[in-house]
Amino acid sequence: MVKRTSVWDTGCPVARALDVIGDWWSLLIIRDAFDGIRRFTEFQNSLGIAKGMLAARLKGLTEQGIFELGPASDGSAYREYSLTEKGRGLFLIIVALRQWGEDYLYAPGELHSVLVERSSGSLVGRLELRGGHGHPLDWRQTEVRKIANA
Amino acid sequence: MVKRTSVWDTGCPVARALDVIGDWWSLLIIRDAFDGIRRFTEFQNSLGIAKGMLAARLKGLTEQGIFELGPASDGSAYREYSLTEKGRGLFLIIVALRQWGEDYLYAPGELHSVLVERSSGSLVGRLELRGGHGHPLDWRQTEVRKIANA
DNA sequence: CAGTATCCCCCCTGATACTG
DNA sequence: CAGTATCAGGGGGGATACTG
Numbered sequence: 125m126v127k128r129t130s131v132w133d134t135g136c137p138v139a140r141a142l143d144v145i146g147d148w149w150s151l152l153i154i155r156d157a158f159d160g161i162r163r164f165t166e167f168q169n170s171l172g173i174a175k176g177m178l179a180a181r182l183k184g185l186t187e188q189g190i191f192e193l194g195p196a197s198d199g200s201a202y203r204e205y206s207l208t209e210k211g212r213g214l215f216l217i218i219v220a221l222r223q224w225g226e227d228y229l230y231a232p233g234e235l236h237s238v239l240v241e242r243s244s245g246s247l248v249g250r251l252e253l254r255g256g257h258g259h260p261l262d263w264r265q266t267e268v269r270k271i272a273n274a
Numbered sequence: 275m276v277k278r279t280s281v282w283d284t285g286c287p288v289a290r291a292l293d294v295i296g297d298w299w300s301l302l303i304i305r306d307a308f309d310g311i312r313r314f315t316e317f318q319n320s321l322g323i324a325k326g327m328l329a330a331r332l333k334g335l336t337e338q339g340i341f342e343l344g345p346a347s348d349g350s351a352y353r354e355y356s357l358t359e360k361g362r363g364l365f366l367i368i369v370a371l372r373q374w375g376e377d378y379l380y381a382p383g384e385l386h387s388v389l390v391e392r393s394s395g396s397l398v399g400r401l402e403l404r405g406g407h408g409h410p411l412d413w414r415q416t417e418v419r420k421i422a423n424a
Numbered sequence: 425c426a427g428t429a430t431c432c433c434c435c436c437t438g439a440t441a442c443t444g
Numbered sequence: 445c446a447g448t449a450t451c452a453g454g455g456g457g458g459a460t461a462c463t464g
Contacts, residue, residue, distance in 0.1 A: 129322055129438085131302065137375030137386050138305050138368055144379065146298045147456090152281065155288050159418055164426050172279060174458045179427060189378075202425060210378045215413040216401050217374060218288055220367040225287030228339075228360045229294065235421040236287050241405045242417045249404040249411075251366050256396040263365040267392045268309055271385040279458080297436095314446050324438045329447060352445060 135271055144188055145214065149173060149181050154190070154211065155218050162197070162204035190214070220251055285421055294338055295364065299323060299331050304340070304361065305368050312347070312354035340364070370401055 131139035145151055149171070156170050168178055182205055185191045190211035196204045207214075222239060230236055239248045253261045281289035295301055299321070306320050318328055332355060335341045340361035346354045357364075372389060380386055389398045403411045 131321075135386050136305070137372045137379065139302060139375075140379045140386075141371040141375035142298060142301055146301065148292060148296045149457095151292055151296065152289060155286070158413065168426095171281075175427070176429085176459090177457060180456095200425095212413065213374050213377055216403065217367065217370040219403065220370040220401070221291040222287045224363050224367060225289075225291035227363055229287065229290045236285050236290075237418050237420045239416055240419050241411060242415055244405075245419075246406040248416055249406050249408060251370070251401050251403070253366065253369065253401070254399040255391045255394075256399050258399065261391060261398065263308065263362065265392050266389055266398055268387050269390050269395075270387045299437095318446095325447070326439090326449085327437060330436095350445095 136268075145185075145190070145217075147181075149177060150185060151214070151218065151221070153178070153181055153185065154207070154214055157191070157205065157207050157211070158215060158218060162206055163202065164205075167205075185211070216251065219248070223250060286418075295335075295340070295367075297331075299327060300335060301364070301368065301371070303328070303331055303335065304357070304364055307341070307355065307357050307361070308365060308368060312356055313352065314355075317355075335361075366401065369398070373400060 130143060132143045134140075145154070152171055153167060153173075156167055161167055161170055164178065164182070167173070167182070168175060171178070173181075182191060186193055186205070188210075189208055191205045192208050193203050193205055196202045219239065226236065226238075240246060241248060253263065253266070255261045280293060282293045284290075295304070302321055303317060303323075306317055311317055311320055314328065314332070317323070317332070318325060321328070323331075332341060336343055336355070338360075339358055341355045342358050343353055343355055346352045369389065376386065376388075390396060391398060403413065403416075405411045
C-alpha cells in the first residue's frame with residue numbers, strides 16, 4: 125500500500141469528515157475564511173503558508189465543494205474564494221476546536237482571541253450536547269450505533 | 275510534536291488546538307477511545323494503523339495530557355490508555371465532525387453509524403450556536419475579537 | 425495579484441522484524 | 445499482548461523563480 129490508508133469507507137461520518145478536512149492546513153484556511161479572508165494573497169499572508177501548499181489546498185477544498193471561486197465582491201478584476209453552504213457548515217467544528225483550545229491550552233492570564241456576538245460584544249455561549257428533546261446530555265449517556273454495511 | 279511551521283503562538287485557540295490534535299490520526303484514535311477502546315492492539319485492529327504510527331501518536335497524546343496510561347480495568351497484567359478530562363473535552367469536536375459528515379458527505383440512503391442516547395436509543399440532538407444568554411445565533415452574527423499579543 | 429513550476433529536504437507513513 | 449527498531453518511499457512542506 126503505497127498511499128496513505130483512507131478511512132472513507134468505514135461507515136463512520138467522523139472518519140469521512142477527517143478524510144476531507146483532517147489535514148493540518150485545511151481548517152486553518154477555513155477559519156480564516158470565516159474571518160472574512162477571501163483572496164489568495166490574504167490567505168498566504170495570514171497563514172504564512174507556502175504558495176504551493178495554499179494553491180493545492182484551495183484547489184482540493186474547492187473540488188470538495190467547500191469553497192467556490194467567484195468574481196471579487198469589490199468589483200476588482202480578481203477572483204475570490206468564498207465558503208459554500210457546505211463550507212459554512214464547518215463553523216461549529218471551528219467553534220468546538222476554539223472552545224477546547226481555550227479550556228485546555230492556555231495558561232491563566234495568557235491572551236487569545238475570542239468569539240463574540242457582534243451586536244453586543246458578549247461571548248458566544250458554549251456548545252452543549254443535548255438529546256433529541258433538548259435535554260442536556262453527558263457523553264457517557266451516548267453510544268455509537270453501528271450500521272451493518274460493506 | 276515538532277511541526278514544520280507551528281501556529282501555536284498566533285493567539286488563536288483554533289490554531290493551538292490544531293497544533294495538538296490537527297493531524298490525521300489523532301482524532302480517529304480519540305474517537306475510538308470514546309467508543310470504549312483502550313488497548314494498543316484494539317486501536318491497531320480498529321484503525322488499520324501501522325504500529326509505529328500508533329505508538330508515536332499515543333505517546334504524543336499522552337504527553338499532551340489527553341490520554342493517561344494506567345493499569346487495565348479488567349485486572350489483567352496489561353495497561354490501558356484512557357482519556358483524561360482534557361481528552362474527554364474533545365467529545366464535542368468529534369460530534370461536530372460527525373454531524374457535518376452526516377450532513378454533507380453521505381448520499382441519501384447511504385449507511386453510516388449514528389450517535390444515540392443510550393437510554394432511549396434516540397438520536398443525539400444537533401449542536402447549536404448560542405449567545406451568552408442562550409439565544410440562537412448564526413455565524414454571521416459573530417466575530418473574532420483579536421487580542422494584542424506577542 | 426494570483427498563482428504555477430521547480431528544487432529539495434525530511435517527516436510521515438507503512439511494512440516487516442524483533443523483543444520483553 | 446504491547447510495543448520498539450529499522451528501513452524504504454512518497455509526498456508534505458518550504459523557498460524561490462517565473463508567468464499571465
